[in-house]
Amino acid sequence: MGNSHARAAGPVVAGQSEAKAPRTERGRRTLRKLLDAAAEEFGEKGFHEASVSSITRRAGVALGSFYTYFDSKDALFRALVADMSEKVRTSARAALREGMDALEIERAALAAFLAFAAEHKEIYRIIDEAEFVDPASYRQHYETIAARIAERLRAGAARGELRDGLGELEAWALMGMNVFVGLRYVVWGDGSAGHEEIAAAVNRLLAEGIARR
Incomplete structure (x- = not known):
């Protein structure tokens, strides 16, 4: 995916691959406003009920300016999925600290995702x-996250902190667990369970399994 307009110079804005890259700081701020407004609009109404005019009103941007950045509502949606994927990545990375072992890394990454x-x-x-x-965006979102988890698992095995042979299958299983734990306890939850507490419980499952010892 992506279009030729996205090759302009300047700092990369998450989700920019489906946008016409702005050349100025003001343009990058406007793009950010459109992506944030789109997250609210699509989140509340869904793709089909959402409208470009409503998104630009939320963003405080002139309707005509929308097409300076996106060719269509579809392009904006694709950019938003990429933007959210990047935010998930950066939130997890920001939670990691030097010296964490493999299980600590997974606990911190999950807690960051839940937050x-x-x-x-x-x-x-x-x-x-x-x-x-x-x-394609849907698949890329999950494939990218699973690849990062698989890389962490292999690194943990290489350091002797995890068992050998971990890779893609375990990464997808771990990602699926994280996604549905988030759905149950964050999206559907009442907020009574803290993110660190939930992440620690999942981490115990990783460390101890479910078989009786």
Whole structure:
């Protein structure tokens, strides 16, 4: 995906691959406003009921300016999925500290994801809708996350902290667990369970399994 307009110079804005890259700081701020407004609009109404005019009103941007950045509502949606994927990545990375072992890394990454999801519950609706609106974006979102988890698992095994042979299958299983734990306890939860507490419980499952010892 992506279009030729996205090759302009300047700092990269998450989600920019589906946008016409702005050349100025003001343009990058406007793009950010459109993406944030789109997250609210798509999260509340879904893709089909959302409108470009409503998104630009939320963003405080002139309707005509929208097409300076995006060719269509579809392009904006694809950019938003990429933007959310990048935010998930950066939130997890920011939670990691030098010297963490493999299990600590997974606990911290999950806690960071849960905190992000609590602030951006719309991510679940938007990513789920991407399966039908833009299947390529949907698949890329999950494949990218699974690849990062697999890389962490292999690194942990190489350091002798995890068992050998971990890779893609375990990464997808772990990602699936994290996604549905977030759905149950963040999106559907009442907030009584803390993110660190939930992440620690999942971490115990990783460390101890479910078999009686």
